[in-house]
Amino acid sequence: MKKMDVIFRQVFFKNLKSKTWLWIVLGPLVLAAVFGGVFWLMNQTNQTTRIGVVTSSPALTQTFKANSNDDQKYISYKTPSAAKSALATEKLDGVLTITNHPILEASLMKRTDGESIDRNQLQSILAQAHTKEVATQLNLTPAQLQQLFATPKFTTNNVTVDNGKLVTRSAKSQASGSAAGFIVGLLIYTFVISYASMMAQEIGTEKGSRIEESILTAITPQAQFFGKLLGILALMATQIAIYAVVGLASMAIMRQLPSNPLSSLIGQMNLSSITPNMLIFSLAFFFVGTLTYTVLAALTGSLVANQEQIGQATTPIVMLGMVGYFGALIVSSGTSPILNIASYVPFLSTMMMPVRLGAGQVSALAAWSAFGINLIFLIIFTWLTVKLYQTNVLSYSDGGILKAFKRSLQLQRTARKNNPIKS
Template sequence: MSKFTLLLKQLYKQKLKSKAFLLSTGFYLVLISGFIFWSDIKALFNDSDSAADVVAVYNQTGANIEEYFTDTTDMEFKEINSLDKIEGALEDGDYLAAIELSDVEGKLAAQFYSYEPLKFSLQQDLTTQVETAGQLYAISQMNLSAEQTKLLMDTTPIISMKAFNNEESGKTADEKMAGMLGSYAAGIIIYIIVISFLSIITTDVASEKGSRALEMLLVSVKPETHFKSKVFGTFLVAITQLVVLIGAVLLLTSLKDGGELWSKITDYLNELSASYYIFVVAFLILSILLYLIIGALFGSLVSKVEESSQVMMPAMIVIIAAFYVMIAGMNNPDTILIKIFSYIPFTSGMVMPMRMGGTDISIVPPLISLAVLAVTVAALYYISITFYKRSVLTYSTGGVIQKIKTVLKVTT
């Protein structure tokens, strides 16, 4: 077994058994399960037998409006004949709220009653229901035939795209939405992995350096071998966590509602092209490697483990900035800011997939961005190896810049 393999194996086993890895994986699994089964969890806490989620409807219009209100999992509608005792009924919790419907100059008017002020979400739900009912009420006043009503209600247009510039894809809104969601997921994955594993690799190198175990290792292992083992070992641990989490998502979504959620997700995923997936995976791998290289290098700068958070800070700020740029780009992925960040190697992994998914760009910009990222990773890797040899046994104080200066001073 080569020294690299031995170090890699030792790091992988140690990290996989570490409390930090087990706790973080467990935490993410709970989070994912909670997200997927949110409606079931909510149902557990909701007392379905309670009358509190019943909304009373008092209809004075004479039209058959009650049927325009649709019961949901959170509330159901019940017609009442009088508002005489409504205040007492609301106070007793018999009804969550009451709606009085009347006709004002041919338009539907609604008066909401409640004992306590209504929650914002409930108010929104009721408003939406009343708005729909109002539209249907207005249509019913026109005395249209059933076909005419159906045609009027089915207003969703049939949209297809054709752009005359052949280099650009001309995606439908559904494709773009799927692309945005896919990119958002990839961005979140990069963000979470970088935030967790940047800290792990920096602390790991700093701890070995601070404890001087590194000096014993470096007698028999070349610094570059040690550096490689740290970067690729931590990368493997990160990928392992990712595989576990993706596996959990696949399993849980296939279990949810008899696979209904899974089929919805696959519908979305099918909207995306194979090249999109290849790009996302390439950006994901290279971005994680980029930050792990930076983490190992920064870890080699500190003299003791307590200083690792100080040196990690610049990289953390960059990844957080990239995350916020990505979030900002969710609303409008065509801005110049997003375009610029999609080429910067430290942020492109999170921003370029979003542009690819959410805008009509040709394959050229992602290729350029990926190439820039790959060249940066390669260049940083070789620079880091050279610098690591010098920094890993140099002990200094001060900030990152001061530490770099000290390394250069005492090793040249």
């Protein structure tokens, strides 16, 4: 244990002081700060679009004024010259001139440097006004007009099958749950690429520089393997703790702001879909998923013969991570038999299953079954990796990663034949 602790401390403190780990931690925070600042700035600089309406019809004027809101406001002008004068002095962003003889026609003049104008809203209001005008000409009463354009009521209920029972889920709840699951998958992918590559780099550098022989004279390969694994996991836990502190501090600061963009964003989400079970499941999959990929990185890192092959060692990790990430992206908008099966497959399941659970595509029992499959696979895969690691770490092959892996399997079979299990 003492020797494993030495490896653990060496890996942890060496990387803790490195610029690479510092960028892994600060990179996402910088990006989040930039996007948050842009979002806040857009909210602060977003002004109401002001449109001057020129028409001789009092009914049209009232219709446009009734449709004014915080995004787009309509101001009545008696003459086109008065409206254009206001546009020239930048009091307006556009001028809408409407004539209704012999038919309703409208023309829009807008400033190129003004606020954006919602043309769809303009067309909608004009369509309403035209309908009322035609109804008046046909002597239709308001009740007849409402009956004529009444839309049949159509409702949609989203349900999830849970233990043979139908559980209703709102569309907003389903979207929020799917988004939460996808964020978990994205976090797993980000951590996998960062820390699995770091693990492969750690082992590959020592082996490629030929100092591995000196290290293993004082420590067993198993102790070195688990020492490095614990060091990487400790770095990961440190990063999560930093993000938790920064996140809580940011939320506390934003609550003090007079205009809090976070409140409006959260108000658009239905957080009822993010249940304690969902949080526990996501954390469990996050732990097992990143650990599985890190063990894979230790295996591929032990296969390198020189430092130039470290890139080859990280390729399988990146490829598997990309497949899982894109699988999570696709499954968030719908599912299929292939995606259903893939969501139970280790390496892919860790990113896809949280999304499916959040979207209500699977029950809690199915999700925890997938977790059980991943946990059993992790135990078996770690045991097998430790066996191969003992062989690979002092074995060198210039034929590439794949040939080194085949040679490692051959050496394992030879070792079992030379040391048969005694009954």
